[in-house]
Amino acid sequence: MALDGIAVHNQQVRQRLRPTYSLAEVQALRQWLQTKGTFEVPQLDNGLFPAAVVTEQTRYTGYDCVWVRDTAHIAYSHGQQGDEATAYRVADTLMTHFMKQKSRFEAVIDGRISPDNHYERPPVKFIGTTLEELPQPWPQAQNDALGYFLWFYCHLYQQQLTSLAPEVIATLRRFIPYFQAIRYWQDEDHGHWEETPKIQASSIGAVLAGLQALYRWLPLSASERVTWKHLIQQGEQALQIILPAECRQPPPQYRRYDAALLFLIYPLSIVNRAMGRRIVAEVCENLQGAHGIRRYLGDSFWCADYKTKFSPEQRTGDFSQTMAQRDAWLTPGEEAQWCLFDPLLSVIFGRWFQATGNLQDYQRQLYHFNRALGQITADTCEQGSYKCPELYYLQDGHYVSSDATPLLWTQAYVALAFWQLEQNLHHDV
Template sequence: MVQTRVQQVLDSLRLQNGLYVASPSDTYHYVWIRDNCYIALSELDENNGRFEQTYHALLDIFRRYEWKLSYHAVRRPQAVYEYVHPRYTAETGEEIWGPWGNAQNDAIGAFLFGMGEGMRKGHKMLRDETDRKIVTLLIQYLQTLEFWQDEDNGMWEESRELHASSIGACTAGLLSIKPYFPDAAAPIQNGMCKLFDLLPRESALHRYDLAQLSLIYPYRLLPHALSADLVEQVEHNLLREHGVIRYPGDLYYADQGQEAQWCMGLPWLGLCHAVLGDLDKAQEYLRWTERVMKKDGAIPELYLAKQHEPNENTPLGWAHSLYLILAKEIRALSGNITDSEPIEQA
């Protein structure tokens, strides 16, 4: 069964404390906040304790750096290293030092969104008052940042500018956590207003961007018509044979001048079509994802455009979670179990 193999590969990335490394490769054998929040969503509707275990482990990381959160909850970071770091060592959960695009506001938004969704589903997300204090500090941190006008490195950890996906993640996170932390309500209107000022662009540099799909899934921030337009723009401008390029001109793993094709863009598009209620398109992208995965169920980070080969970051946990969530969404839409062997595999 395809989904069973995909789940087994994802489980191989899971650490004892419930966190996930992004990939077993040397360059990605780290714990990213964002990746873990997206991976955990594949367990949101389960009652096996895994969803909250991942969040408790992330809270443990934040607790280690409570001093930093407390300081920057009231004092805006100036240097990029002062921002809450997006990635940590797999062995000890410590910040990774060195030059990096550490200003990643969307990671904090994703964390708050998952906390709120977990509470809404009845999961025990807060273990004690210290956990509650950490969440309060993260809310204050976003307010002090004035995230709606803070230039961050964005989902792709690159140029500092205003990113619609980052502003959307923070806004969605505050909306999700607001019923349990009323102080989160204050900056939501600022976030929504700035988000719609930026749209349909992702940023000043990027007219089209894979990261914009997050506004539709998981955040569901946009009206149906605008969501459909963004999906159409991504499909028309970024969709390729083995995945979705992140944005035109992307140099990361560019192959003879052609952008790398990210496999996770396929199930992500499928999830957006599921949100829009299009079962046929959602199923099409599920099968498409199966065609680009490896025979053992591993989904690569990306394929090189000219060589048609995956890079070393195989498997990528984030891609696995999106595929598994898409399969569940299709079952919910159709009322049928959808699992089959891929017709053709990479």
């Protein structure tokens, strides 16, 4: 199963794929890719990560900015693999960013800014070098990103015995009344994909994970505990109603399948094993393609011949209020196929194998590991070979990588897929 029907873009990589691997083979493969620059990750002076490596030709994408969501995932990957110094540095700089947003949080909490004003919420995308806000409006109502920060920061620091500065504690506590003010369990946010606002399980689950991590680590007052308990109950009840779908609202918001739900399994661990297996099965059955995994059915981002249909200014702009215009260009079945999710699935199956010893889980771990490696770019890629793309899309009838190549989020999970497989092989599978 590990090599069946796998599309491999780089022929040098193809020669190194195996139906199964020894620990030495995996380590040698990782080292070989390191020499090719596959895992080179640019980092800003303050520790943060841009979303992608950009050139003068691809700067239009805006991927040289920092997204809180992406950065939390990338830093978490570093920490899991033993690079805790990088993870702590990222956490501290993100904390500085959210300290600077005190007035935004308080304006929403106090009712001076309506939660419906999505462009005035605390920024989750910003200029990484200066921590300044973007010069142009951006839909900042992305509750999942706030949840990821809270979860990542508390997860990282919960083992530390040193006391934190009062301003840090105050910033963390500010999330509780904020999530209450926006009623996150029924808030229509833009979510992982920054598109049409909707009530979506992937956002609710990320906030829930953040709140749980906060409670495990930070002592709360009696009144804070009451509010926290209410927030947890509301989030859990919402997930019970929505899952395994992403959104249960009527069309056009309704969405049955969305690959963002995979993050509720890993790294957030917010759903039980049975629900996790159902989500994985439905993603693989309904969203998996030959070159990657679709975000969701009907996704028009980087649809076929995207560069000829949209100008550079339009391609990665704010479509959150005008999705119908972009969707009109999509032919069903020609959605872009993303490279982030196969390594994520490899990690998920690898963790299940560790827990259960089920060899089918191990075979699925290998299968998605090899699919992830098959997505590494070839010499014909405009952005260069041996890179981890954001996605593959149809251009003139052929699947090619998008301009956001390499995408650091993809890199982070390919590295985690290697790490997870090495962990399993250390136990002599």
